[in-house]
Amino acid sequence: MSVTPSSALRPAVDSNPLATGSSPLAIGLLLIALILVPFVSSEYVTQVIVMPVLILGLAGLGLNLLTGYTGQISLGAGGFMAVGAYATYALAVHGGIQFFPLAIVLAGVITAAVGWVFGLPSVRIKGFYVMVTSLAAQFFFEWLFLKFPWFYNFGDVPTISLPPMSLFGFDVDGSYVVRYYFTLSLVVVLTWMASNLISSHVGRNWMAIRDMDTAAGVIGIDSKKYKSLAFAISAFYLGIAGALWGFIFLGTTSIGSFQIDRSFQILFIIIIGGMSSIRGNYIGAAFIFLLPLVIDHAAKTFVGDMVSPGFLSNLQKFLFGVLIIVFLIKEPDGIDKLLRQLTARLWRRTPTKKDNERGAQSEPNR
Amino acid sequence: MTLFIETLIGGLLAGTMYSLVAIGFVLIFKASGVFNYSQGALLLFSALTLVTFLELGLAFWLAVIVTIVVMIALSIAIERVVLRPLANRNVMTLFMATLGLSFVIEGAAQGLMGSEVRLLDIGLQDNPLFWGDILISEFDLIVAGGATVLVIALALFFSKTRIGISLRAVADDTASAQSIGININRIWQIVWAVAAVVGMVSGMVWGARQGVAFALSLVVLKALPVLIIGGFTSIMGAIVGGLLIGAGEALAETYIGPLVGGGISPWFAYLVALIFLFIRPVGLFGEYKVERV
C-alpha cells in the first residue's frame, strides 16, 4: 500500500448538510444574533451598519457564484444591481405591481434574463474576454439608465424611488424594523438556496468549469449550459441586491449608486472575504463597508481637522489597493480562510502545530 | 465631401491618441498575458509627475527625463513587490492584482500630488492647418507623427535589439525562455518600464489636450474597445483599432449624431466592441489559443 500522510485521513467537515464550512451551531447563533439586532441596538446600527452589510454580502454572493465558483471574472456587478433596481421601479410604476416582494423577485428574474444575454458571448470564449464583456456591459448600463427617461419615469432628475408599495401589510417606506426583517429573511433564504446549489451537481459543474475548462467537457460537463446558468443566477442575486440597496437601504437611488466603483467594491468584497466561500461574502462585506468608516473615524480622532476629505478618500483608495494585493499574494482564500485557521486553533482540544495545519487543511473550500 | 474628409482625418488623428494608450496595454499583455488595469493609473501618475516637475521649474526636456527615470523606478518596484510574488498564479489573479495596483497608484498619485486639474503645456499649439479646403488640427497632426515615430521605434526595438528578441521569446513561451537563461524578472521590469514610458507619452498628449486630472486614468475605458477590436496581442491591432474607433466615432457623431440627438461618442466605441465580442472576440489581429488537455 502506498504511504499516505495520516493527516489526509481526517474526515472533512462537509458532512453538515448546509455545506458552508460552518457548524450548524455557529450558523444558528449567528441567525439568532441577527434577529435580535433591532432589539439590542439602535436604529442607526440596524439601518446603516447591519442592513447594508447584509445587502452587500448578498451582492458578493451573487458575484461569487460567477467569479469565485465558475471562475468568470466580472466587472459588471454594479450594472446588474442597477438592472434590478430599475426593473423593480419599472414593475411598480409602469407595471402597476404594488406588492413589493413580488416586484423584487420578478426584477430578479428580469435581471437573470439580462445576465443570461450578456453571458452569451462569454460562453464560447475563455476567461479574459469574459471580463472584457462584463466591463462593456457595465458601461452599457451606466449609459442606458441615464439616456432614456422612461427608466426614471420622465422625471426632472434621473433618480428613482418607489411609489407606495406594501410589504406583507406594512408600507415599504415605513418602519425600519419591517424593512430590516424583510431584508434579513430574503438574505437568509437566498443564501440557503445558493448553498444548496453549490453542494449539488450544479456547484461541482461550475467549479469544474473554473478548474478544468476543456477537461470538464471531456468528463461530461456541459460547460456552455452551466456557464450561462452561472451568468443568469449571478445576475438574479445581484438584481435583488440592487433593488434592496436602492430602495430598502437608500430609499432613493439612481445609476450613480451602481457605477464601476460599485463593481470594484463587490469584487473586492469577494477577494478579501474569500472567493468560493459563502460566509466569506458577508465577512468581506463587513470589512469593506466598515473599513472606510473606521479610517474616517481614526483620522478625525487622531489628526483632527487637518485632514482634507480628498486626502482621506485617496488614502482609502490606496489602502484598499494595498489590501487587495496583499490578500492576493498572501491569502487568496481571503479572510474566510484566516478565520477558519483561527477557529481551528481555538476549538481543537489539544492544539499542537500539526493540529493547526490539519484543522486548516481538512476543511474543504466551499 | 469636404466635411466627410475633414471628419475622417480628424477622427483618424484622434484615433492615434487612442492607439497610443492601447499600445501600453498590448506590450504587457503580449509579454505576460496579463491585462494591466493599472495602465491608466500609470498614465495619470506619469503626467502628474511631469507637471509637478515642470511646476518646480525644471526645463521641459529635463522634466521629461526625470519623469522617465521615476517611471522606470516604479516599474522595477512593481515587478519586485507585486509581480514576482504572483509569478506562478493564473492570469486572472494577476489581473486582479493590477486592479489593486491601479487603486494604489491613483491614491498615491493624487494623495501626494493633488487632485485639482493641472494644465500641461508641452509646446504644441492647437493651430488650424489647411490642406486645400480641409481643416486639420496641428496638434493632432504632430501627435500622429510622434505616435508613428514611437511605433517604428518599438518595432525596431522588438526585432533588432537583444532585449526585444528576449521579450518576444518570453511572450511566446515563458518556460522555454527561462530554460535558455533569460532572466524573466528583468524582462518583466523592462516591459513594464517601456509600457510606463509609452503611458507617459500618452499622458503627456492627453494631458496637454484635456488637462491633467483624475479623468486621465479613465482613458483605460477608451482603450478597451480599441483592444477588443484590434486584438490584445498586436501593436498593429492597437493602431488599426484606434484608427477605426477614432474615425468611426467622429463620423458617427457627425452623420448619425443629429438623428438621435447627439451624444453618440461615449458609447459608440463600446457598441462596436460589443458587436465584435459576439462575432470575433479575439479582435482583428488577435490569436485564438490552442487548448491542451
Next chain:
Amino acid sequence: MTDRAISDADVILDIAGVSLSFQGVKAINALSFSVYRHEICALIGPNGAGKSSLLNIINGVYRPESGSLSFNGRSLKKIQPIETARLGMGRVFQNNALFGKMSVLDNVLAGLSRKAQTSFIEHAFRLPRARRESADFRARSERVIAFLDLEPYRDAIVENLSYGIQKRVGLARALVAEPELLLLDEPMAGMNKEEKQEMSDYITDINHKLGVTIVLIEHDISVVMSLSDHVVVLDYGRKIADGDPDRVKDDPEVIQAYLGVVH
C-alpha cells in the same frame, strides 16, 4: 497485423488513417488500428506528443488533419468533447485534473454530472427529486469508491493524497459514469513497482468484472505486456506493430525501436 478472426461488430473504436501535426511536426502519422470490445488495448511508444494527442482526438478536443474515427460505428467527425462523454467514453488525464481542494467523494461525484436529470431550481429548494438524485449519486460513488478500495480516503482532501491515490481517484471519477470505453493516459506514470502492480490489478478488475473496454497509453513495456490483450506500438507517430503482446514483443522493428537506436 492482428490474427484474430473476429467480425467487425466487435470493433468498439476504429481509427483509420489519422494524422495530426503541431506546427509542422507530425505527431501522428497515418495511424490505423481497431480496438475490440472488452479488451485491454495498450498504445505504447516513446515519449512525445503523439499518444496523448490521439486520446484528445478521440475525445473531440483536437481535430485530426486527415483520417477518420468511429465509436460503435458512429463517426466521430467534428464531435464535441461532451458528446464523446455522452456516447460512453471515460477519460483519465495525465495530470488527473481533479479538484485539489475537495474531497475524494466530491471528485467522484463530479463524474456523474452528465447523468443529472434534476434542474437547478429543484436543487436550490432541495426538493424531494433533487434529494433523491443526490442520494442516488452518492450511493453510486460509494460503490465505485469501494470497488477501488478508496474508502479510507473518501473524505480526505485530494491535494493531500499521494500521487498514486490521486490517480485512482481520477479512475473512480471516470468509472462512476459507467463508460463503455475508458481512455487512460499514462495511468502508471511516476509510480513505483508495487504501485504499478496495484494499478494493473485495478485495471484488470475494471475490465474483467465490469466489462469496460480499456485503451491505455504507457511507456513501461513490461507492465503493459502482462496487462494487455492487444498492443499497438508507435514510433515517431507511425504504427510499427499491432497485435498480441507476445508476438509484438518479438517483432524486430519493435525491438530496434526500443533497444536499438536511441531516440
